[in-house]
Amino acid sequence: MADLTWPRQRKLILYMTIVCMAFVPAILAMEYVFSDLVARHLAMSAMGIALAICIAAIILTTRTEPKRWKHVYKPMQYDTDAVAKIMHQIDREVDRNTWSGYQERTRGSLWLREAIAEYVELTWTGSPYDFQRMMSMPEKSEYLKDKPALKKMIMDMQDLGVYKDGSFLLFPRRKFLKVVDMVFKEVGAP
Amino acid sequence: MRRHGGPIFLVAMMATVVLGVALRYWEVVAAALPAMVIYGLIIVMHDMNGPKLTVRRWIEPDVVRAGKIAIVTVEVTNKNGNTPGLVEVYDVLPDTVELVKGKNHRMFDLGPYESKRIKYAVRFHIQGENRLGPTRWRSLDRAAFFFDEGVAQSFTTVKVQRQVEDSRKLRLPSLATHRPFGHTPARIKGQGSDFYGLREYVTTDSLRMVNWKASARRGKLISKEFEDERLGDVVLVIDMRPASRVGEGSLNTVDAAVNGALAVAQKVLMERNRLSIVYLRKGVGWIRGITSRRMVQEIVERADFPEELETSPISWLPWTIRNSFPTKAHVIAFTSMLDDDMERMMREVAMVGYDMLLVSPSPASTCIGIYRKPVTNAALRASRNLVLVQRKNRLLKLSKVMRVVDWDFGEALALTLKRIERQKGGVARWRMKGPPVGA
Numbered sequence: 356m357a358d359l360t361w362p363r364q365r366k367l368i369l370y371m372t373i374v375c376m377a378f379v380p381a382i383l384a385m386e387y388v389f390s391d392l393v394a395r396h397l398a399m400s401a402m403g404i405a406l407a408i409c410i411a412a413i414i415l416t417t418r419t420e421p422k423r424w425k426h427v428y429k430p431m432q433y434d435t436d437a438v439a440k441i442m443h444q445i446d447r448e449v450d451r452n453t454w455s456g457y458q459e460r461t462r463g464s465l466w467l468r469e470a471i472a473e474y475v476e477l478t479w480t481g482s483p484y485d486f487q488r489m490m491s492m493p494e495k496s497e498y499l500k501d502k503p504a505l506k507k508m509i510m511d512m513q514d515l516g517v518y519k520d521g522s523f524l525l526f527p528r529r530k531f532l533k534v535v536d537m538v539f540k541e542v543g544a545p
Numbered sequence: 546m547r548r549h550g551g552p553i554f555l556v557a558m559m560a561t562v563v564l565g566v567a568l569r570y571w572e573v574v575a576a577a578l579p580a581m582v583i584y585g586l587i588i589v590m591h592d593m594n595g596p597k598l599t600v601r602r603w604i605e606p607d608v609v610r611a612g613k614i615a616i617v618t619v620e621v622t623n624k625n626g627n628t629p630g631l632v633e634v635y636d637v638l639p640d641t642v643e644l645v646k647g648k649n650h651r652m653f654d655l656g657p658y659e660s661k662r663i664k665y666a667v668r669f670h671i672q673g674e675n676r677l678g679p680t681r682w683r684s685l686d687r688a689a690f691f692f693d694e695g696v697a698q699s700f701t702t703v704k705v706q707r708q709v710e711d712s713r714k715l716r717l718p719s720l721a722t723h724r725p726f727g728h729t730p731a732r733i734k735g736q737g738s739d740f741y742g743l744r745e746y747v748t749t750d751s752l753r754m755v756n757w758k759a760s761a762r763r764g765k766l767i768s769k770e771f772e773d774e775r776l777g778d779v780v781l782v783i784d785m786r787p788a789s790r791v792g793e794g795s796l797n798t799v800d801a802a803v804n805g806a807l808a809v810a811q812k813v814l815m816e817r818n819r820l821s822i823v824y825l826r827k828g829v830g831w832i833r834g835i836t837s838r839r840m841v842q843e844i845v846e847r848a849d850f851p852e853e854l855e856t857s858p859i860s861w862l863p864w865t866i867r868n869s870f871p872t873k874a875h876v877i878a879f880t881s882m883l884d885d886d887m888e889r890m891m892r893e894v895a896m897v898g899y900d901m902l903l904v905s906p907s908p909a910s911t912c913i914g915i916y917r918k919p920v921t922n923a924a925l926r927a928s929r930n931l932v933l934v935q936r937k938n939r940l941l942k943l944s945k946v947m948r949v950v951d952w953d954f955g956e957a958l959a960l961t962l963k964r965i966e967r968q969k970g971g972v973a974r975w976r977m978k979g980p981p982v983g984a
Contacts, residue, residue, distance in 0.1 A: 382567065396568075403567025407560040414556055421683060421692055424635040424650050428643045431670065432915055433790040433797050435883050435908075437935075438928045445931075446924035467927075470934045477941040532923035539927070544934045545909065 367417040371410065378406040441466060445535065448528045454518075460531070461515060461524055467535065468512050471505075471542055504537035558584060587686055596632065596655070597625040600680040600697040610708040611672050611795035614645055619663040619680060621697075626657035633683040634663060639675060643668040643794070669705040670794030672849075677701045707845050708795070710808035714959035717812055741770040779813045780870050780899075781806045783824040784880030784887060785850070786859070791881065791908035793915060801906035801954035802879035808958060809877055810841045821870060824850050829857040829865050860886070863893035877902045883932065888939040892946060901947035904958070905940060905981075909933060911955035940981045949981040 382402045389395035444463030447456035475486040483498045489509055493499060499506040511522045518525065523534045558577055565573030601620045609615045619636050636649040647665030655661055669675055678700035685692045743759055746766030759767040783806045790799040806822070813820050820835040830853025835841065844850065857865065866876065876899045880887050895901050909916045916933075920926040940949050952961050 400567050403563045406567075407563045410559050410563070411556045421694075424633075424681065426638050426644050426649050427640055429640040430643070430793045431641065432793050433787075434915065434929075435791055435932060436788055437883060437932050438925070441928040441931050442924050445927055467931055470931055470938060473938040474934050477938055529923070532927055535927045536923065539930045539934075544930060545937055 367413060370413045370417065374406065374409050374413065378402065378409070382406070445532070446528065449525050451525070457518075457524070464508070464512060464524060465515075467538070468508065471508075471538060471544070474544055475542060502541040504534050505541045507534060508538050554584065590630075590686070596623050596627050596682075596684050596693075596695075598622065598632070598634075598655075598682050598695065598697055599624050600699040602636070602677065602680070602699055602701045604677075604701065604703055609669055609703050609705050611669055611705050611800070612708050614666050614668055615703070616664065616666050617649075617677065619649075620660055621655070621663070621680070621682070622660040623655045623657055630654070631685045632661075633685065635681045635683075636663065636665075636677070637679055637681060638667065638677060639671075641669075641671050641794075642675065642677075643670065668794075669703065670796075672705050672707055672795070675703045675705055677703060707800070707804060707807070709804050709811075709845055710958045712808040712811040712815070714957070715808060715812045716959065716962060717809065717816075743767050744770055778819045778821065778870055778874035780866060780874050780876045781810055781813075781820065781822045782862070782866070782876060782878040782880070782894075783822065784878070785824055785826045789881045789883050789887075791883070791916065792910075792913045796910075796912045796954075798881035798883075798906040798908055798910075798954075801910070801952070802881065802904075805904060805906065805952065805954070805958045806877075806879045807841055807845055810835070811838055814838045814841065821874075822850075823862070823865060824853070825859050825862060826850070826853055827859075828853045829859060829862050830854065831865065831869070833869070860890070862890045863897070866894050866899070867897050872898045875900050875902070877904065879904050879906070881906050881908060882936050882939050882943075883908070885939070888943060891943055895943075895946040902950070903940075903943060903947050904950045904952050905936075906952050906954045908936070910953045913955075944981050951981045 382399055385395055385399045385402060389398055441463055444459040444466070447459040447463075449456045449460055472486050472490070475484060475489075479486070484502075485498075489496050489499060489505075490513075493506055493509040493513070496506070499509075507523055511519070511524055523531060526534065558581055561577040562574055562581070565571065565575075565577060599622045601622075603618055605616045605618075617636070619634070621632070621634050623632075631652060632655040633652045634650070638644065638649055645666045645668050647663075649663065649665050651661075651663045653661050678698075680697040680699055681694070682697060683692050683694045743756060744767070746755060746760075746768045750768045754768045756767050756769045783802055785799050785803065787799075789802075790797050792798055792800075810820055810822065814835065814837065821831060821833045822835065823829060823831045830850060832840075832844075832851070870876075876894060878891060878894075878901065880891075880903070882888065882891075882903075882905045891901070891903060911917065916929060920929065940951055943949055948965070950961055950965070952958060
């Protein structure tokens with residue numbers, strides 16, 4: 356005989372035997388306990404239903420559920436350390452009471468400004484969007500009319516270290532990241 | 546229903562019998578009899594000895610390449626002639642293997658001495674040895690009330706090789722018009738056919754090399770020397786640092802750089818040039834004086850480069866190239882250019898006077914999922930965008946001192962390089978600096 360791997364089935368047979376040994380004489384005993392025919396029938400029916408419920412419960416609880424086989428492919432994903440580093444900085448929430456997180460976010464924003472400035476200088480040659488000019492007088496720059504997020508970033512990054520209430524460096528996380536997203540969109544970065 | 550059918554059937558049957566007995570409706574008990582007969586037959590027909598399955602597995606094609614699709618066929622045979630009924634078969638795969646088409650899990654009816662096949666397509670991402678197997682099977686009775694499990698210890702070891710770009714279509718014209726790749730004299734002695742000079746005979750020279758007239762004149766054996774037909778030196782710089790790796794499985798920037806570089810190596814050797822490979826991993830390693838394509842093929846098959854010396858830190862790259870290779874060598878660098886250090890080193894190498902071509906596998910290539918899929922995490926999206934902008938800036942800056950190719954390795958390298966030729970100036974554009982070509 357094969358080595359059967361269903362111990363729960365054996366448990367089922369054992370429990371069923373015990374339950375039947377207990378219930379069958381009990382049902383038959385009703386005939387001697389109740390002399391009234393209606394009461395006897397009711398008691399025997401109740402015992403029969405109880406037996407059926409017991410058997411169903413035993414079967415359902417001892418049913419062997421075979422392990423489901425499924426191939427799971429775990430793709431090896433590689434990302435650079437630089438992404439994790441920038442994310443750590445840019446993803447910080449600034450707590451206005453302790454100013455914690457402010458430095459990290461500022462550092463992340465500085466990286467952003469440097470990269471965007473370089474990108475504008477390298478790709479926007481000859482266009483009115485002269486980054487040097489934008490940096491020196493963003494509030495007066497006519498060119499930034501259609502680029503409000505970029506304008507805000509330049510203005511706010513001008514005086515670093517000075518906490519201003521309206522600065523995007525103090526925005527809540529979601530709003531801050533929205534500005535960052537818009538900056539990328541406005542400069543047409545990859 | 547398959548697994549629950551047996552128990553539910555049994556519950557219904559028992560309940561009917563019990564109710565019939567309890568309520569003394571013998572018609573109900575009689576109605577349950579056919580069900581009891583069916584259940585009895587299921588138990589009687591179930592072969593308690595269990596099947597004895599043998600499994601055979603083979604893989605096509607013979608040479609499996611990383612990132613390419615391979616077809617796996619599993620043949621299951623019921624050897625001992627039992628009637629196992631329904632057989633559920635599951636061919637175990639490592640979690641690094643991607644299931645592309647079909648399923649490695651099947652259920653079928655298997656008669657005595659019968660064979661059935663499972664066919665599915667997979668993609669391997671790990672180079673080197675990958676082990677497939679064992680095969681798990683489960684035999685169930687017709688009502689799926691009982692089951693019997695087993696494992697067929699059949700393993701298949703697949704040696705996965707690197708997927709190298711096709712070098713036949715690669716066009717690598719000269720970087721310098723005065724000293725092209727191709728059949729021009731190297732002005733050094735070697736194994737060519739043009740006479741170079743005379744020297745004293747040494748024991749390793751063959752007798753065909755002896756110039757008998759000169760030997761007779763001088764009274765001692767004199768050998769002829771010939772000019773080497775091999776041309777300029779080509780130095781391939783391959784960036785294999787973990788910091789440069791972006792992508793999924795075998796479709797990542799480092800593997801793309803290696804695959805592209807090895808294709809270029811084969812092309813360079815095909816055109817009878819001398820080749821050296823400098824690679825960056827933990828430090829700087831190099832293989833010098835490669836003259837045969839077999840040596841490149843060995844690297845492809847071995848799936849790895851030799852260990853580099855620990856005494857050569859990465860920052861020594863410009864120094865290594867400057868001191869080990871002639872300044873007239875062509876340097877072709879393969880790097881994803883994801884950090885400032887690499888930009889600085891490339892600039893330093895170019896400043897020495899090497900003609901340089903930089904091929905940069907893009908992290909935003911069409912075949913890489915993680916940089917292409919829309920990212921819901923705004924911080925991650927911003928960080929990745931920032932890294933891409935920084936990389937683009939580096940390429941733009943370097944394009945002023947060398948030829949830069951931004952390579953979307955979802956397409957063939959030959960196709961990307963061909964775009965340079967299509968630009969105004971044609972092949973001569975190789976030497977001209979300009980905006981990055983490619984993606």
